[in-house]
Amino acid sequence: MVPRNWIVDSIGAPAFERLASGLAGTALQSLLLDVMQARAAARSASELVAQFGRDSFCVPAQVDARAMLAIDAKLMAAAAPFEGIELSPVAPLGACSVVGPTDQNRVLSALRATEVVSDPTNVLALECAQRLRAGATAAQHLAASHRVMRAQPVPKLPGYAQHFRLFALASAGIEQQDHALTVDALALHVRTLRAGLDGLVPLGYAVGRQRVEILATPARRILGERLATLLGAELGTLEHPYYSGGLRYRLWVKAPDGTEAPLGDGGTFDWLHRLASNRRAVFVASGLGSQLIALRFGQDGSGRAG
Numbered sequence: 367m368v369p370r371n372w373i374v375d376s377i378g379a380p381a382f383e384r385l386a387s388g389l390a391g392t393a394l395q396s397l398l399l400d401v402m403q404a405r406a407a408a409r410s411a412s413e414l415v416a417q418f419g420r421d422s423f424c425v426p427a428q429v430d431a432r433a434m435l436a437i438d439a440k441l442m443a444a445a446a447p448f449e450g451i452e453l454s455p456v457a458p459l460g461a462c463s464v465v466g467p468t469d470q471n472r473v474l475s476a477l478r479a480t481e482v483v484s485d486p487t488n489v490l491a492l493e494c495a496q497r498l499r500a501g502a503t504a505a506q507h508l509a510a511s512h513r514v515m516r517a518q519p520v521p522k523l524p525g526y527a528q529h530f531r532l533f534a535l536a537s538a539g540i541e542q543q544d545h546a547l548t549v550d551a552l553a554l555h556v557r558t559l560r561a562g563l564d565g566l567v568p569l570g571y572a573v574g575r576q577r578v579e580i581l582a583t584p585a586r587r588i589l590g591e592r593l594a595t596l597l598g599a600e601l602g603t604l605e606h607p608y609y610s611g612g613l614r615y616r617l618w619v620k621a622p623d624g625t626e627a628p629l630g631d632g633g634t635f636d637w638l639h640r641l642a643s644n645r646r647a648v649f650v651a652s653g654l655g656s657q658l659i660a661l662r663f664g665q666d667g668s669g670r671a672g
Contacts, residue, residue: 391479398477422528423474423515429660434531436569437656438511441533444562447554448509448535456480457489465491465637467607472518486512486534487651488637494538494649495641505539505547507554511656525661533654535559538638541648545589548634551650552615553596559617559630559654571663574620581605581633586612609633611649621662630654 373382385394418424442450459479462468465488474482483489494506515529535558537551556578563573578599582590586604590613594601597615604614611634618626632652639645 395478402477423517427513427527427529427531427657429531429657433660433664434657437566437571437659438531438533440565440569441511441562441654441656442509444565445509445535445558448507448558451490451493451508451510453483453486453489453510453512455483457483457492461488461492465640466610466635472516474515474517482515483512484514484516485653486510486514486532487536487653490534490536490651491538491635491637491641491649494536495638495647498538498540498638498642498644498647503540505537505551507551508536510534510536525655525658527657530655531657533562533656535632535652537648537650539648540644541646547648548611548613548650549589549592549596551648552593552613552632552634555632555650555652556597556599556615556617556630559652562654563619563629563659566659566663571659572622573659573663574622576620577618577626579616579618581609581614581616583612589613604633610636617654619663623662627655627658627662629658 377385385397389397456476457480459475459481460470461481461483462473462485463470468485470481473484476482490508490510493508497506511531511533513529513531517528520526520528535555537547537554539547541547560576560578563576567573578597579602580590580594580597580599581602581604582593583604590601590604593599593613593615599615604612606614614633615631616628617630619629621627630652631654632650635649635651638647638649
């Protein structure tokens with residue numbers, strides 16, 4: 367890793383290298399804890415209030431809390447085949463960047479070798495890996511609703527923010543004959559998210575026409591065709607390297623303003639190959655922008671249904 371110029375100018379390259387890789391993990395943690403303690407002790411109450419008002423990491427979400435609870439309840443009800451799991455606010459350092467093509471600077475790194483969760487699907491992959499390593503033989507199906515924090519710039523569009531709530535699904539297990547686990551899990555995810563969206567209509571959310579798009583690499587084209595037929599979906603070519611398992615779907619939903627929003631997104635990943643040390647391990651994950659539903663699909667734009 368090449369440090370930024372101002373870091374070298376401030377502390378010198380040797381000091382940076384020692385901090386980055388020369389100190390043992392526990393020693394570095396102790397050093398950083400002492401630094402943060404000293405910095406916190408030097409802060410004033412007015413500084414706290416000022417930061418709270420301007421820092422996009424700290425400001426409350428622009429969504430009604432009761433609306434989010436009601437949306438979560440409907441989505442979890444639709445996900446009855448999945449085990450509901452409440453994730454920790456933090457994950458091991460590198461939970462996203464180690465297994466996926468994600469820059470660590472897009473994640474809010476924390477102390478004690480942790481980071482604030484920026485994507486629950488990566489954390490669910492860790493949970494699935496632990497279960498497979500412990501000898502689980504049945505397919506694992508997990509569901510979670512989680513407020514995530516992302517450090518990269520966000521689109522300047524209604525409903526987007528530095529932290530937001532996501533509804534996530536994950537399925538894992540050892541692949542079956544004719545890729546049955548992969549196909550069945552993807553179909554289950556799509557149908558679950560669609561059922562969850564349908565369940566929001568009686569609450570007053572203006573969820574319009576849904577459209578599913580299947581994307582596959584050339585190597586996974588046959589599986590993509592199977593899924594497209596099974597789900598009545600369009601089929602296209604996958605070019606995004608993030609979906610390392612070669613399959614992706616997008617769930618488009620017509621918003622009240624007449625535009626289409628990609629509310630649901632999921633696919634297959636090779637993460638469990640490394641996390642569970644098993645080349646036959648399959649991991650399918652999906653995410654749904656539940657906070658975006660509250661902010662863009664409520665009839666009055668307040669984060670509540672009309």
